[in-house]
Amino acid sequence: MIRRHLLALVVVAVASIAPTAALAAPAKPTATAVFAGGCFWCMEHDMAGVPGVLKVESGYTGGKLRNPTYQDVLTETTGHYEAVRVTYDPSKLSYAFLLYKYWKLVDPTDDSGQFCDRGPSYRTAVFVKTPEERAAAEKSRADAAKKLKRGKMTTPILDLGPFWPAEAYHRDYAKRNALKYNIYRTGCGRDARLKAVWGG
Template sequence: MMTASTRWAGLTALALLAMGTPAHAQSGAGLETAIFASGCFWCTESDFEKLQGVVKAESGYTAGRVPNPTYEQVSAGGTGHTEAVRIVYDPSKISYSQLLAYFWRNVDPTVKDRQFCDVGDQYRSGIYYLTDDQRQAAQSSRDALQKSGKFKRIYTEIAPASTFYLAETYHQDYAKKNPIRYRYYRNSCGRDATLKQLWG
């Protein structure tokens, strides 16, 4: 039976997730957090939400210099942020290593400061670790990819997680709320065609 203190702890954890605060790997109720950037956060969010074990995916901005950035500021460039997605997942159903493997197959690691049709450092790809275990797993996955010889160079950033700012409400679940516009954007951007060419 859930006690009042346990329930309060869970609600507090959820409240912190909704704020622009430093992310934490532990998300309450046995859940954990991961942060990835792979270009347009609409696409990243939609892709990760398909995975069993992912409880929630939220679009936002991270790894920048300006506090409380807006979409207009980030998309114009110069804030240092990248469009990213914060993922809350159940590690009993999907591991961080599995999330990493999925991340790599949904990103173009061969380009710097861009992804697909979106150009600028605000669209750079990145893995933002919250624990030393995540750091080691991220670096090992990148090193294994480099050793495979598949790519000459990998530009994907691996860095410690910093403050994650939630994007505006209209960006959240964009693919679900605007399916026609989303599909048009994704197709015209060439995301899936490029991924197929890169990964098969």
């Protein structure tokens, strides 16, 4: 009788522990990288297509104003860049390869904006968090500069400060507004310019 009672207690204890253990399983490690490449709608759309990328968020970084809005950044007085924060799986995608993909999505020879979007907030930049990221970014930039078909590399490598997520209506813009987005992208000449800068 005592053995039967003890066995029942063990079964209950195991049943109560098992779900907790499953919930406590460590999450897979992820990493983030921040890039500016002109219109964040386009950067969000293109970066999301890179295998190993888990999430891309549009936002603002590089300026001194706290909690900037789109209207603030549009004044071109805040110092912010339109940027994207890329969350990726480092077991499937290296930071070096993500940098390689980044260069192919921008015109790094233009230090006044990108394509039809002009002004400081539309400039290119790679934002880094550690000395290791800076070293990788500088090597990647040097390699990319050798592959340019025209122009000179002007994209800076900058220390990352606060990243402020953009307003909800900017997020997933290309997915939610496919027709408007495609008209904008074609009219802006983004893909034609990329072909001229990088070839292919």
